[in-house]
Amino acid sequence: MNFTYAALPMRVVFAPGALAKLPAEVATLGFQRVLVVCGPRQEATAKQVFAALGDHAVGLLPEAKMHVPAATAARAVALATELGADSCVAVGGGSSIGLGKAIAKELGLPVVAVPTTYAGSEMTPVWGLTADGVKNTGRNPRVLPVSVVYDPELTVSMPASLSVTSGFNAIAHAVEGLYAPDASPIVSLMAAEGARALVTALPSVAADISDISARSDALYGAWLCGAVLGATTMGLHHKLCHALGGTLGLPHAETHTVVLPHVLAFNAPFAPAATAALSQAFDTTDPARYLWDLADSLGAPGSLCELGMAFSDIDRIADVVTASPYANPRPATRAEIATLLRAAWEGALS
Numbered sequence: 545m546n547f548t549y550a551a552l553p554m555r556v557v558f559a560p561g562a563l564a565k566l567p568a569e570v571a572t573l574g575f576q577r578v579l580v581v582c583g584p585r586q587e588a589t590a591k592q593v594f595a596a597l598g599d600h601a602v603g604l605l606p607e608a609k610m611h612v613p614a615a616t617a618a619r620a621v622a623l624a625t626e627l628g629a630d631s632c633v634a635v636g637g638g639s640s641i642g643l644g645k646a647i648a649k650e651l652g653l654p655v656v657a658v659p660t661t662y663a664g665s666e667m668t669p670v671w672g673l674t675a676d677g678v679k680n681t682g683r684n685p686r687v688l689p690v691s692v693v694y695d696p697e698l699t700v701s702m703p704a705s706l707s708v709t710s711g712f713n714a715i716a717h718a719v720e721g722l723y724a725p726d727a728s729p730i731v732s733l734m735a736a737e738g739a740r741a742l743v744t745a746l747p748s749v750a751a752d753i754s755d756i757s758a759r760s761d762a763l764y765g766a767w768l769c770g771a772v773l774g775a776t777t778m779g780l781h782h783k784l785c786h787a788l789g790g791t792l793g794l795p796h797a798e799t800h801t802v803v804l805p806h807v808l809a810f811n812a813p814f815a816p817a818a819t820a821a822l823s824q825a826f827d828t829t830d831p832a833r834y835l836w837d838l839a840d841s842l843g844a845p846g847s848l849c850e851l852g853m854a855f856s857d858i859d860r861i862a863d864v865v866t867a868s869p870y871a872n873p874r875p876a877t878r879a880e881i882a883t884l885l886r887a888a889w890e891g892a893l894s
């Protein structure tokens with residue numbers, strides 16, 4: 545065995561109804577002047593947060609957008625400065641938490657994250673900012689939230705379709721964490737357990753989006769998968785999804801759902817330990833086929849064509865992916881990437 549593991553410093557509060565514990569969490573952390581940020585669709589929840597924080601809430605910015613446009617980030621930084629905020633509470637999916645991280649990156653304000661999807665950004669020190677159509681990302685320990693309040697009740701408003709694809713987005717972190725060059729035993733345990741929890745919970749969530757027990761299990765899985773994302777270096781799957789989202793604007797969670805079985809099938813022969821862990825977690829002999837069938841049975845999109853990608857963009861994306869190096873257990877030529885993309889575009893798992 546040969547590994548390096550760095551535990552990330554963070555508090556996690558997890559419970560149905562945990563939102564009610566947020567004021568106490570903020571008080572424990574000693575924050576006095578909190579700026580609340582969220583996306584337009586989380587404004588009602590953010591207003592609840594704002595009211596619950598009483599005198600400690602100094603502002604509410606409901607402007608988070610996908611991929612954190614630089615102009616939105618600049619507005620948030622200016623508002624935090626103007627209000628003399630000493631901290632930020634980010635309520636919502638990866639976009640809202642991304643906006644909180646943009647403030648943290650610029651001003652060093654600590655962030656408390658209240659996630660409402662399964663995307664996992666709350667567990668990572670990774671920031672993203674988009675300017676002139678180009679998304680830049682980087683790691684900075686100061687954007688890692690100091691505390692994460694997971695409340696499964698906040699996820700019941702996700703429709704079944706988003707719940708499923710957001711769940712697959714989380715499973716993708718686990719899959720790539722298992723074969724990451726910087727995998728470690730504890731992170732691999734989190735990955736296998738996170739993926740297991742999600743594949744078990746998602747059918748129940750899709751059948752009844754208000755099933756709070758299934759919602760708790762899914763969010764628990766998402767937490768673990770997010771922790772894996774924060775601890776390891778992602779491979780070909782994330783590289784492809786980043787290129788498809790960044791270059792063509794394809795939707796984040798849906799793209800992850802379509803691409804994941806193809807990349808796992810491609811990598812599996814070169815990642816025997818990861819394949820064994822996933823086989824055990826899913827109780828199958830073919831984890832890629834298992835994920836493919838699960839997504840299909842839950843009504844998720846099955847092809848990049850369905851997501852609006854033009855066939856003629858396959859070569860462009862293959863070029864973007866091969867233009868810079870990335871970690872992956874199986875080296876992939878440009879031709880192999882184009883073949884994989886063609887299969888994902890058609891929606892045919894070989």
Ligand code: NAD
Pocket residue numbers: 583584585586609610611612636637638639640642660661662663664665666668669670671672698699700701702703706710773796797
């Ligand atoms: P998102 O935050 O944009 O949310 C997707 C949609 O779902 C939005 O319209 C949002 O308003 C809505 N939504 C969110 N929570 C909801 C709820 N509970 N009920 C109903 N609707 C809800 O997308 P996401 O998938 O959560 O995150 C994707 C973004 O996060 C991408 O920009 C991605 O790059 C980024 N991300 C970053 C990291 C990181 O470590 N930095 C990790 C994962 C994702």
